[in-house]
Amino acid sequence: DTGVSQNPRHKITKRGQNVTFRCDPISEHNRLYWYRQTLGQGPEFLTYFQNEAQLEKSRLLSDRFSAERPKGSFSTLEIQRTEQGDSAMYLCASKMGGTANTGELFFGEGSRLTVL
């Protein structure tokens, strides 16, 4: 399978714990995005990378959130001191940027976080 891969698919944690999600994009894609989706809402942009550079962060991304893409391939999203409001589906997506912009993002299946 050469699509976007995310793990773990589901994480249950207690409030105050740290969690980390991993995303492996489609190998030739240089742009990688993180979105968050809560119940009844569409995906909301969190941050994106072009290669290893983090180029934009949403206001939704508080100081407890950090994302990295150290070698321009896989990415991690860490949430420190989780709160119940962090419970959501965290979606990763990738695309090849720099070409004619079709806007299409290829999404992974998501990592669902439940904070108790």
Place this chain on the structure above:
Amino acid sequence: DQQVKQNSPSLSVQEGRISILNCDYTNSMFDYFLWYKKYPAEGPTFLISISSIKDKNEDGRFTVFLNKSAKHLSLHIVPSQPGDSAVYFCAASAVIRSRNSGGGADGLTFGKGTHLIIQP
């Protein structure tokens, strides 16, 4: 501030009939529009898109119409099939990056989705 709006949380259509899903946007800088389909426990999958230089794009049973003056687009599915039952998200992007788009450069701003139910 919802820049992409899908005002119908759900829509029920009989199999074989036409499904029409609507989407409105407020940001004039949006110039590329997409529809994504999402099944439970899966990520969204791309369905069809349209550039702002066009007013219609067709792909098999799916057609997207864009009315720029009204800042409105719609997705038509005909004929509707049981496998079309899913949540449909309208999304928009701005080629010219704008911090006001809320989606990041080439990122997407999504609506809240419409749950389409195809009844046999």
